Amino acid sequence: MKPPIFEYASPSTVAEAVSLLASRNGNAKVISGGQSLMPMLAFRLAAPELLVDIKHLKDLGAIRIGEDGVRLGAKVRWCDIERDARLTVSHPLLAEAIKHVAHYQIRNRGTVGGSVAHADPSAEMPGIAMTCDARMTIVGSAGTRVEAAADFFTGPLQTSLEPDEILTEVHLPAWPVSRRWAFLEFARRKGDFAMAGVALYYDLDGGRIVNAHVGAIGVADRPIRLTEVEAVLNGNKMSDKLIATASAKARQSVDPPTDIHAPGAYRAALIATLLGRGLKKSAA
Amino acid sequence: MQIEFNLNGQTVSAEVEPRTTLADCIRNNFGQTGTHLACEHGVCGACTVLVNGEAVRSCLLLAVQVQGDKVVTVEGLSGDELTPLQAAFRKHHALQCGFCTPGFITTAHALLSHEPDANEERIRDVLSGNLCRCSGYIPIVEAVLEARSSYRDSGSK
C-alpha cells in the first residue's frame, strides 16, 4: 500500500501555502498531522499532485484562552490539548471529548485543523465544533473569512473549504464556569471512531435549562445539532421525565445510515441512550 | 528530494521520493529493519518509532517530513545487553512471534520516559494503540509494569 506519486512542499508562511494550493487547480492538498490523510494515500483513495505541509507555518500551534473563549490553532495536536491543564476549567467539554480520540501515537501528530478539515462524521473534534457553534478562520487567495460550524460542514467528509483555502483556527466561544455539560460516546474498542456520541451543554436560569446545545456524531453524514431535542429541553427543569422525553425525541429525530458495523436503528437507539445518560450525568 | 536527519544517534542522508514513508526509508534506505510494517494504514503500531522523543507511527509520516529531526528506532534502544525493558519482555514472555514487539518496545519506552509512574490502566490505554495477535497483551502489560522501576531510577534509558 505505497502512496501514489506526489510532490511535496513545506512553505514558511500562510500566504505561500495558499499560493501553492491555488497554483494546482484543486490538485494540491494540505498535510497537517497526516493521521487521516496518510491512510487515504496508502489506500490510494486520494491522489493529489502536491502535498503542502504546514509544519513550518508559525503561530498556528497555540491554544489561546481569553475572555472570548478558546482559540485553537490549526496545528494544535491532541496531546497539546491533553496537557493543557487550563482547559479543564476553560472548556471541560473539549477536554473530555478529546480524551476519546484515537491512540497515543496518533495523538502526538493528529491536529485540530486536520480533523476538522477532514470532517469525519464520527470524529470528536468536528462534533465539538458543531455543538459549540465554533467559528472557523479560513485563509485563501480571496483573503480571510470566518465561518460558523453549521455552514462549514457540508456533507460526508466535505467542508466549505475551497481548494486554495487553509483552516487556520477553530474558535470555541467562552465557557461560563457554572455551565452544565456531558460528553459520552460508545465505540467498539477504546480509541475507535464512535458508533455514536453526544456532546451537550446548557446553562441554568432560575433552575431551568436555557441555551441547550446538543450535538451528535456518528448518526448522520456530518456532525449535527439535535435541535428538536434542544427545543424539548429549553425552558424546563431537569427531571427523569424530561430526560425520557428528550431521549425519545433524539431517537425520532435522527436517521442514521446502516453500515457493516451497525444498522441505522441501532445508532438511533444508541444516541437516545447516550443522551439520556449524558443528561443524567450533567445534572449530577 | 534530499533529506538529512539524525537516526539512532547518527546523521544520515538519502535521496527519496516525497511519497516514501519514514518507515520505508528507515528500512530500505538505512537497512534498519527492526521497524516492521503490519498494516501501512496507521492502526497496528508495529512501525512505531520515536521522533524528537515522541512515539509516532512511521507509516503515517513521510521521510521528507523528518528533515532535521531526531529519529530513534528499536535498534537505537538496543545494545549488547538487553535493556531492563527488553529483559522484562523476555522474563514475562511478552512476545511470541516477535513481529509486533519493536513497536511495543518503542511505545513503552516513550511512555515510561515521560511517565515512569504510569499505572496499569494508563499502560493499557497507551498500549491499546499497538496490536498483538499472539500474546493476549497480559504479559506485555506485566513487562511494562516491571520496567517502570528502571525508568524511575535513572530517568529515560
Next chain:
Amino acid sequence: MKVFNSYIGRPMERVEDLRLVRGRGTYVADVNRPNQLYAVILRSSTAHGIIKSIDSSEALALPGVHRVLTAKDLGSKVPVIPLRLQPLPQLETFHQPVLADKKVRYVGEPVAVVIAESAALAEDALEHIALEIEPLPAVATREQAEGKRSLVFEEHGSNVAITWKAFRGNVDEAFKTADYVRREKFRVQRHAAMFMEPRGFVAEWDEAAGKLTVWGAAKTPWHNRRTLAAQLGLPLEAVDLVEVDVGGGFGSRGEFYPEDYLIPAAARIVGRPVKWNEDRREHMMTANHAREMECDVEFACTRDGRFIGLRGQIWCDIGAYIRTNGSVGPRNIAQYMCGPYCMEHIDLKSSMLTTNKTPCGTYRGPGRYETDFVRERMIDLAAQDLKIDRLELRRRNLVADSQMPYPLPSITPYDSSTELDSGDYHAVFDRCLKEFGWEERSKLRGRLIDGYYHGLAIGSFIEGGAAGPKEEVRLVLETDGALSVYMGSSSVGQGLETIMAQIAADAMEMSYDKITIRHGSTSYVKDGYGAYHSRSTVMGGSAILVGAEKLKELIRKTAAERFGCKPEEVVIDGEQAGFGGNHLSFAGLSETPLEVEAEFFNKKYTWSYGTQAAHVAVDPGTGHVKVIDVTSVEDVGRMINPLTLHGQAIGSMVQGLGGAFLEHLVYDDEGQLLTGSFADYLLPSATDFPSVRSVTLELKPCPNNPLGAKGAGEGGLIPIGGLMANAVADALSHLNVQPMELPLSPPRIWQLVEKAEAARAKA
C-alpha cells in the same frame, strides 16, 4: 528412554527473544537479494466473472516495469494447488489455479503479476492494466449457493462441493424414543487468523547451479517444496525453501497459496531475484478465511439429563476454491461436536458450499471453535428445559477417566477414526470452578449493577493434537561438543528453538547452552512435516528423543573404538563418555561431527482437554459486553515449558474473544468484501480483555508418545464462542435472550434485547 527433567518443565526464557526484542529478527520482508526486482499482484475486484481480456501494454510502458505475467505465461496448463489434507479425487474440480485463467471466482483472486524496480512502481502499474471481466451473478449466501442461478464451478453442477458425514450408533432409532429433543439453528461468522506479519517471499533462481531458493516458507515447507518442484518441473533437490523468522501462523500462514508458486516462477522467468510482500488490504482478501458456518441441529437427551446424541445438517461457506486444508474445519465440526461428552448417537452432515468469496482453510482450532459454540449452547438450553443445573448436566455426561480410550465418532469419506487417549475431565471441571470462583460469582447472576446485568457460563472442551504421520530430525554432535539439532518442525512464533533445546538437553543429558535448534530449511532434513494441528512438541520433540538415543549409541560406538572396549560398556554421563575410569569429552570425541537422522511416527492424535468459565456483564442499552473474567484450566499431559505454554493459552483465549465479540469479515450480496482494513476488522487490543486467566495441569500424560505430552496451544479459544454466548444468555435470562449467532456484537445484543422486550410487552 530416560528423559531427565532438568530442563523439561522449566519456564525457561526464550533464546529467540534475544534477537526479537532488539529488532534483530529476520522476517521475510527483511530479506534482500542482490539485483532483486519487486512483484505486486493484480487481483480481481469482481467476485465472479469471465475474463475477456487483459491488456498490460500501458503498464509495460511505465518506467521501471519489467514484466507483467498472466496465465498464458505459465505454460499450456496453468498449475493448480493440490490438496494437502483429504486429497480426494472428486475434489480436484475445486483446486485453485495459481492465476485466474478463464474465470475469476472471488474478489482478490490473482490475475496478473507485475514485476518492477520497486514495490511502489509495481503498484502504480496496476492501475494501468486493462482487465475486462464479464460479470456473472455472484454466489454470496447459502440461499444463492443452493439456488441454481449461478454456479461457481459449472462442471460440478451444484455449489455443494462435498458433504462429510460423522456417524455413530443409531440416531434415528434413538431420537424416536428420546424424552427430549430440541432443534435449533446457529451461525458463526467468517473471520480469520489475521497474523501480524503479512505474507511474503523472496525467490532466487541460480541458473548456473540449476537451484531455486525461496525465503518466506513456514508451517509445511517440505510439502510445499514437493508441490512447487512438481509445478515447476524441477527435481526436489533443486528447490530449497527457507524459513526465516515467522510472524505468526495460527494455521493459516504456510499453506500453499498462489504466491508460493507465482513468485518463484517469476524469478525463473525474469532471471533476477523477485521479492513480494503482501500488504494488509491484500491479506484480508487472500489469506485463508475461516469459520463461516450455519447449522440446523437437534440434540436429544433423557429426562434425567443423559445425552443421547446429535443429528443435523451443517453448511460451511468455504469460498471459491478448496484450499490445501479447506476440508479440515468442516469435517471437525461434524466429527467433534460431541466434544468431551458421552453421546452415543451421532448423525451430522457437513456440506461444503462453494461461494464467490476468499477460499477458506484452517484457523486455530478449526471447526472446533464453531462446533463447541453449537454444542455448549444446546447444553445450556437443555439444562433450562429439563430444569437441571448446568454444571450437573455437564458432570453427568463428561467422559470418565475409566472410559479411556474413548472412541469419537467416525467420519466419511476419507474415513478417519480417533479416540480420546487419557484424561480426568471431572477433576479439571471441578478445578476450574474453584479457580474461577464459581460459587462466589454465582451470587451476581442476573443482577443489575451500575447498568450492567451479570451472567456466568461454563464449558468443557477437547483439543486434538500431534497429527502424524511422522517428523524428522538430524542431530549433529559438533567437534567442539556442541549439539546442532536440525528439525522438520517449523517455527510460527511458538518458541520452538527454546522448547526443543530443552528436550534435547534432557535427552542428551547436556547443558542447554550447548544446543542450537535449526529449523525450517528444506535442506536440513530429508522429509519434514511441519507445524500444524499442535504437533511440534509431540512430533518434533519425540523425534529428538529417538534421535538422542541413536546419537548416544553412536557416541558409545565411537568412544568404544578409542577405548578399545565394547560399546555397551561405555557410560555416558555429563557430556563425557567413560570406560574403566577413563573419560572422553564430547568435545573432540571424533575428528568429524557425529551425525544421526531419526524419525518419529504417530497414528494417534493426542487429546488435551479442559474446562473454562466466564463472568460477563451486559449493558442492554448499548449491547456492550464486559468480560469480567474468563478462566481456563487445561490438562496437557506434560509441559515442556510452562512459560511458553501459558503464553499460548492466554493468546489463544484472547483470539477466541476476538472471534466472539469483534472480528467479522463481511461480504455484500455481490461478493464484495466490505471489511478491507484494520479499521473495519477489529482485533482485540490491550484494553478489551484484561482479565483472562489460565491454569495448566499435567494430570494425565499421553500414553502414546515418549514425552507423555499432548499437543496444546489451540485449546484456549475452542470453548470461547459457546461460553460467551451462554454467559450473555445467563446475564439476560430475565428476558430469555438466546444468542444463536456470533459475533456477539453490540448491535446484535441490542437487537436481541429489543426483540425480547417487545415479546414481553405483548405477552
